[in-house]
Amino acid sequence: MSVPVSATPGLDRFYAVIPAGGVGTRLWPLSRAAAPKFLHDLTGSGQTLIRATFDRLEDLAGSQVMVVTGQAHRDAVQEQLPDLDSRDLVLEPEPKDSAAAIGLAAAILYQRDPETIMGSFAADQVIGPVPVFQQAVREAVATAASGGDGKIVTIGIKPTYPATGFGYIHQGRALEVEGAPSAHEVDSFVEKPDEKRARSYVDSGEYLWNAGMFVAPVALMLKHLKATEPELYAGVTEIAEVWDTEERDAVIARVWPDLPKTAIDYAVAEPAADAGDVAVIPGDFTWDDVGDFAAIARLNPATDSSGITVIGETPRVYSDQASGVVVTDTSRVIALIGVENVVVVDTGDALLVTTTEHAQSVKKAVESLKAHGDNDVL
Amino acid sequence: MSVPVSATPGLDRFYAVIPAGGVGTRLWPLSRAAAPKFLHDLTGSGQTLIRATFDRLEDLAGSQVMVVTGQAHRDAVQEQLPDLDSRDLVLEPEPKDSAAAIGLAAAILYQRDPETIMGSFAADQVIGPVPVFQQAVREAVATAASGGDGKIVTIGIKPTYPATGFGYIHQGRALEVEGAPSAHEVDSFVEKPDEKRARSYVDSGEYLWNAGMFVAPVALMLKHLKATEPELYAGVTEIAEVWDTEERDAVIARVWPDLPKTAIDYAVAEPAADAGDVAVIPGDFTWDDVGDFAAIARLNPATDSSGITVIGETPRVYSDQASGVVVTDTSRVIALIGVENVVVVDTGDALLVTTTEHAQSVKKAVESLKAHGDNDVL
Numbered sequence: 001m002s003v004p005v006s007a008t009p010g011l012d013r014f015y016a017v018i019p020a021g022g023v024g025t026r027l028w029p030l031s032r033a034a035a036p037k038f039l040h041d042l043t044g045s046g047q048t049l050i051r052a053t054f055d056r057l058e059d060l061a062g063s064q065v066m067v068v069t070g071q072a073h074r075d076a077v078q079e080q081l082p083d084l085d086s087r088d089l090v091l092e093p094e095p096k097d098s099a100a101a102i103g104l105a106a107a108i109l110y111q112r113d114p115e116t117i118m119g120s121f122a123a124d125q126v127i128g129p130v131p132v133f134q135q136a137v138r139e140a141v142a143t144a145a146s147g148g149d150g151k152i153v154t155i156g157i158k159p160t161y162p163a164t165g166f167g168y169i170h171q172g173r174a175l176e177v178e179g180a181p182s183a184h185e186v187d188s189f190v191e192k193p194d195e196k197r198a199r200s201y202v203d204s205g206e207y208l209w210n211a212g213m214f215v216a217p218v219a220l221m222l223k224h225l226k227a228t229e230p231e232l233y234a235g236v237t238e239i240a241e242v243w244d245t246e247e248r249d250a251v252i253a254r255v256w257p258d259l260p261k262t263a264i265d266y267a268v269a270e271p272a273a274d275a276g277d278v279a280v281i282p283g284d285f286t287w288d289d290v291g292d293f294a295a296i297a298r299l300n301p302a303t304d305s306s307g308i309t310v311i312g313e314t315p316r317v318y319s320d321q322a323s324g325v326v327v328t329d330t331s332r333v334i335a336l337i338g339v340e341n342v343v344v345v346d347t348g349d350a351l352l353v354t355t356t357e358h359a360q361s362v363k364k365a366v367e368s369l370k371a372h373g374d375n376d377v378l
Numbered sequence: 379m380s381v382p383v384s385a386t387p388g389l390d391r392f393y394a395v396i397p398a399g400g401v402g403t404r405l406w407p408l409s410r411a412a413a414p415k416f417l418h419d420l421t422g423s424g425q426t427l428i429r430a431t432f433d434r435l436e437d438l439a440g441s442q443v444m445v446v447t448g449q450a451h452r453d454a455v456q457e458q459l460p461d462l463d464s465r466d467l468v469l470e471p472e473p474k475d476s477a478a479a480i481g482l483a484a485a486i487l488y489q490r491d492p493e494t495i496m497g498s499f500a501a502d503q504v505i506g507p508v509p510v511f512q513q514a515v516r517e518a519v520a521t522a523a524s525g526g527d528g529k530i531v532t533i534g535i536k537p538t539y540p541a542t543g544f545g546y547i548h549q550g551r552a553l554e555v556e557g558a559p560s561a562h563e564v565d566s567f568v569e570k571p572d573e574k575r576a577r578s579y580v581d582s583g584e585y586l587w588n589a590g591m592f593v594a595p596v597a598l599m600l601k602h603l604k605a606t607e608p609e610l611y612a613g614v615t616e617i618a619e620v621w622d623t624e625e626r627d628a629v630i631a632r633v634w635p636d637l638p639k640t641a642i643d644y645a646v647a648e649p650a651a652d653a654g655d656v657a658v659i660p661g662d663f664t665w666d667d668v669g670d671f672a673a674i675a676r677l678n679p680a681t682d683s684s685g686i687t688v689i690g691e692t693p694r695v696y697s698d699q700a701s702g703v704v705v706t707d708t709s710r711v712i713a714l715i716g717v718e719n720v721v722v723v724d725t726g727d728a729l730l731v732t733t734t735e736h737a738q739s740v741k742k743a744v745e746s747l748k749a750h751g752d753n754d755v756l
Contacts, residue, residue, distance in 0.1 A: 028713075029711070316752060318743055318746055318747055318750075318752075320739060320742060320743060321736070332726075332728055332729050332755075333407070333727065333728040333729070334728070334730075335406075335407075335728070335730045335731070335732075336732070337736045337743055338733050338735065339717075339720075339731055339733060339736075342731065344731055348710075349710050349711065350710055351711070351712045351722075351724060352712075352715070353712070353714050353722055353731055354714070354717060355715075355717060357716065358715045358716030358717075361699075361715045362713075362715065364715075365696055365713045365715055368696055368698075369711065369713070372696075374694060374696075374711055377710075377711045
């Protein structure tokens with residue numbers, strides 16, 4: 001905001017990476033294998049989550065944006081992001097968790113330019129105000145570019161309540177980085193806490209939510225990946241070496257299936273933190289990973305006196321003594337009578353009725369449906 | 379049961395009439411204009427309500443069964459009742475309330491045989507045990523056939539709770555009728571009471587629910603109809619005179635639209651009671667007019683530990699901490715999580731979510747949908 005783009009050290013080396021994976025099981029039957037969370041407009045903004053993510057990053061990265069997603073989503077992503085260069089659409093033959101997805105992006109970008117600073121931001125998060133987010137990314141880029149090898153820089157979210165559904169980042173002493181006045185060391189990453197511990201984290205003022213956002217020189221990323229997961233490192237490097245050639249498809253089809261499945265947190269972030277290579281920028285913006293329908297109700301306040309939030313293109317909803325959220329991708333008439341804090345998700349082949357209070361239990365329903373062989377609706 | 383059919387006085391003159399009207403608004407969106415209540419199986423018996431009604435009466439009436447319904451339901455009724463003679467399928471060009479429907483049936487039967495005793499039983503009621511019902515009808519027929527002109531005989535239901543949704547019959551002194559040991563005079567018909575009054579009715583032991591069932595000589599029916607509603611009487615007689623001829627369609631199309639709209643209670647039953655022409659047989663069977671989804675939940679106890687009653691041909695229902703009733707005519711997967719006493723009615727073009735407690739409010743929803751022009755789903 002106050003810092004012009006050109007003045008942010010390292011920003012000319014910046015490449016945004018958007019991992020677009022994860023079915024969003026707690027948002028079933030809206031979000032599902034064939035139409036995951038990031039392909040939906042869950043905020044009533046008129047934009048899908050992946051499009052909003054792309055727009056937030058394009059301001060900083062220009063055309064240097066890469067998306068990593070499943071092969072099944074190629075057409076949908078290209079439709080959402082027509083400006084995305086096909087070389088920057090990385091299609092996974094099968095899900096391999098975040099270390100493989102982000103590791104391959106890092107390896108491809110390293111092949112093209114070893115000086116690249118990548119920033120990884122999931123496709124299914126809701127963030128605002130955007131300029132505050134962008135300023136945090138600028139500080140992260142400046143911090144990633146600082147010193148010798150640079151830093152792996154997370155952006156942690158200042159917690160607004162003692163959440164038990166997120167991991168936390170314990171912030172260390174302040175760093176002195178040009179262009180990044182709020183940069184701090186990371187003392188440690190901590191797992192999802194119980195409520196009492198979460199409350200103490202929030203009260204201390206030293207902890208931030210781990211939103212899975214980070215900015216780092218690709219060379220430093222790969223150095224840690226090589227040390228922790230040498231087999232994974234070798235595999236993504238083999239693919240990356242032929243990425244911008246005709247051999248791409250053959251090599252990824254051969255190499256990808258055998259790659260280890262692990263999270264980027266274990267493969268890179270935590271070992272790098274132990275080595276003192278990780279910094280954090282506290283992000284003073286609102287952030288929501290839209291983890292369940294309670295989040296959708298929270299993000300979409302009812303716009304009229306009915307008390308019902310309606311999300312859908314052609315909704316026909318009647319309510320009487322009812323409150324909650326209706327998500328519909330059909331044009332059926334929906335009548336809600338005498339149900340409070342209800343969640344109704346109406347799709348062509350599946351219907352969910354629950355309450356915001358039980359929003360977390362949706363995952364269990366999906367697991368049960370899978371166990372019963374109802375895969376056609378998952 | 380103990381009385382052989384041949385021994386019931388008047389049974390050889392008996393003709394059953396089944397008025398099949400009424401949309402069943404409180405059962406929307408299952409029951410609706412195009413598929414009213416009587417065309418559904420609401421008890422899980424495998425039979426539609428009209429088929430079950432037909433079977434109950436066929437034991438007593440043989441092939442002498444007549445159905446009065448809307449022209450729109452011709453095909454559906456014929457499919458349900460393939461044995462019904464086409465001369466006995468009376469199709470109303472438009473709804474004209476019960477006096478016109480039952481009056482026309484009486485007039486047609488009178489033309490064929492003025493000695494006929496008709497019995498009118500709505501198509502959308504659930505009754506059991508059937509032999510107890512049939513014995514009450516036999517007593518009603520015997521009473522209708524007694525004396526000079528006979529009697530108009532209602533069958534009143536012994537109340538099991540102080541219902542406020544039904545009218546009551548105040549029973550008078552016992553009658554002495556051969557073959558009808560439980561026949562009583564009717565003191566009066568009383569309107570739907572408030573709860574306090576309903577309780578006093580039930581406590582007194584002198585009141586019965588008015589279930590709209592009656593058995594009467596058609597000549598006596600028409601005598602009262604002529605006195606109370608001469609225009610209606612003239613109209614139905616004009617139609618009846620040509621019913622079994624080729625002129626039927628032309629005459630009903632011309633005469634029917636101008637007939638007065640009124641209920642058989644006002645046109646015949648109440649004036650006849652004032653004239654001392656009405657008797658009652660107390661019916662000691664269970665009776666439910668399936669007025670709302672609470673009734674459906676009551677009539678269909680959950681059959682497994684899930685606490686959910688499911689009605690539908692191909693249900694795929696998952697529930698977790700949920701109870702209530704699901705009615706579905708789709709094959710969608712339905713997941714219910716953390717909702718108690720819920721009512722979910724899932725049809726191709728409309729969805730209702732409410733609770734058994736709010737079952738009566740469904741009518742209001744339908745009225746509101748009509749006011750908003752959503753007639754396509756009504």
